[in-house]
Amino acid sequence: MGKKLEAVAQYGEPEETLDFHKKKKKNKNKKNELEKEEANNLKRKLEQEENEIVEYNKKKKKNKKKNSEESVGVLEEEGKKQESENDGKEVFVSGNNINESKYKALSSFEEAKLPDEVLQCCKSFSKPSPIQSHAWPYLLDGRDFIGIAATGSGKTLAFGIPALMHIRHSVNQKTTRRVNPLCLVLSPTRELAQQFGIPPLSSCFDAAEKMIADVLCEAGKSCGARSVCLYGGTSKGPQISALKAGVDIVIGTPGRLKDLMEMGFCRLQEVSYVVLDEADRMLDMGFEPEVRSILSQTCSVRQMVMFSATWPSSVHQLAQEFMDPNPVKVVVGSEDLAANHDVMQIVEVLDDRARDARLIALLEKYHKSQKNRVLVFVLYKKEAARVENMLQRSGFKAVSVHGDKAQRDRTNALGLFKEGTCPLMVATDVAARGLDIPDVEVVINYSFPLTTEDYVHRIGRTGRAGKKGVAHTFFMQENKGLAGELVNVLREAGQIVPTDLTKFGTHVKKKESKLYGAHFKEISVDAPKSKKITFDNSDED
Incomplete structure (x- = not known):
């Protein structure tokens, strides 16, 4: 080793070593240039995005001003396109026995003529959202209802306020303390179920669970309606205790709810107001057997409500099975993915x-x-x-x-x-x-x-x-x-x-059937039935 160092000192580094160091230095410089170029590209992208956001906000502001100058608002008419007085969104209403004057869309909370304690949760809003203004007249009248609206459109209060009124009317008729619930809300996930209802303020629930609440629960407390939230991933004990204490509204996921029903702690025979929220998601997650089993245990005379952002054929079939033959269907915007x-x-x-x-x-x-x-x-x-x-x-x-x-x-x-x-x-x-x-x-x-x-x-x-x-x-x-x-x-x-x-292409892949793969024709459940064609027996010339 010493001889090698002496040779390097006397004759310098071998040519291969010098070439290695030169290449290493060159690669380092090239890497620095690439990093510098990448940083410049990133800076340009951020500047471009900022400009796009500015232009987008200008365009939205211009459109909003234009819309506010135009007069919108048309009476409800079966099967026809309507303009909401709230924000100009298209509304489609379909169903039989629709009386235009009776089911006129609400333009203010005062028109709903609801008690102040029920409307407490709406005090931060100036007027009902489109789905609320169209849904409440039908739901408060006891009609079976299908609501299709985009996420964030106020669907929770659209079915929540009529649920509270349903409880008030029932409690007025029967003043004794209730053991079994009157209203049921089915949700696909724990987090979604939690936001609809909070457990009763009991020592058997931890602080984290008490913290999850939304405006519907606040409205329920002001009306004296008791709710319990049933979901998996946590102990059944506190949920069972809440059910034994008596509740008016049960909000839950299909799996945990069915477990507690089979154990005999949750009885739904008096439930006469049922909501399926995000029904398409529940079926996508494979909960169809549980949903059918749960619905079959509710009161035979009930008001069925379905809310979703999309309306696939599987959900349509579920509606046909458990709803009245002619439910009211309100679509805010479009049934297509938007x-x-x-x-x-x-x-x-x-x-x-x-x-x-x-x-x-x-x-x-x-x-x-x-x-x-x-x-x-x-x-x-x-x-x-x-x-x-x-x-x-x-x-x-x-x-x-x-x-x-x-x-x-x-x-x-x-x-x-x-x-x-x-x-x-x-x-x-x-x-x-x-x-x-x-x-x-x-x-x-x-x-x-x-x-x-x-x-x-x-x-x-x-x-x-x-x-x-x-x-x-x-x-x-x-x-x-x-x-x-x-x-x-x-x-x-x-x-x-x-x-x-x-560059990836704009082709939309055809959806596949679970039974027949991609080689099938999608037929809507409400498509007209095929007609039988008969031919006479005369021989052709």
Whole structure:
């Protein structure tokens, strides 16, 4: 070894070593140039996005001013397009025995002529939302009802207020303390069920569970209506105790509710007001057998209500089986897949390895103060934990909600996010549907969901109650099969379609039948039946 060092001192480095150092230095310089170029490209992208947001807000402001100058509002008419007096959204009403004067859409809360204690939860709103103004006249009259409206449109109060009135009328007739519930609300996920109802203020419930409440529960307390929330992932004991104490409204997920019914602690024979919320999602999650079993245990004379953002044939068949032959159906906007137009959608095509750095850059832009609410969606449970840890290492205060977490931890995380204590949350699609989290300014789709329907529900967490929002989405090569549907959603909402996205093609993949694969013809359940054609027996010449 000593001789080698002496040789180097006397004759210098061998030629191969010199070449190695030169190449290493050259590669280092090239790497620095690439990093500098990447930083410049990132800076240009951010500037371009800021300009797009400014132009988008100008366009929305101009359209809003134009709409306010135009007079809108048409009487209800079966099967015809209507304009809502609230915000100009198209409304379609269909059903038999619709009396225009009796079921006229409400333009104010005063027109509903409801008790003050019932309307306590509406005091922060100036007027009913379109789905509320059209739904309440029918629901308060006891009609079976189907409501199709976009996420964030006020569906919870649309069925919640009539539920409270249903309880008031029943309690007036029977003043003794109730043991069995009168109203049932079925929801597909724990988080969605929790937001509709809180457990009674009893020592058997922990503080985290008490913290989950929304306006419907506040209205229930002012009316004296008792509710219990039944969901899996937590102890059955407190839920059983609440049921034994007597409740008016049961809100729950199909799995846990069916378990407690089989154990004999939850009896639904007196339930005469039933709501299926996000019915399409429940069937997608495989809850159809549980839903059918639960509905069969309710009162034979009941009012059925279904609310959803989409209306597939499977949900239509369920409605035909458990509803009156002629339910009223109100569609706000369109039955086709459409995103909230109050959300600015930015789609960026990029490589998987670039997502972490890009997410940090976006958070430095959208979440600079670390006070505004930002929701980051991922696809898998382990991915949620990894992204949460990565953000925490980068100096961001973040929480996460996913299936690998215990229910107590999920509840705590949601509570911290809703309170604003920790306004940055990473979540899987368990938080994509129905959750009413106030003032979420930005949604970032770190991973694109498995379906475009889930994409629409994800970005619906922002831009709620008439407010504006931003949804920034990462789209990768592996998502190319959904490019056509995403392009259609962007175009329908008047958003910018990036050129990189159209390179994947704009073809919409045909939906497959579970039994027959892709080679089948989709036939609507309400399509006219085929006619039998008979031929005479005369021989042809």
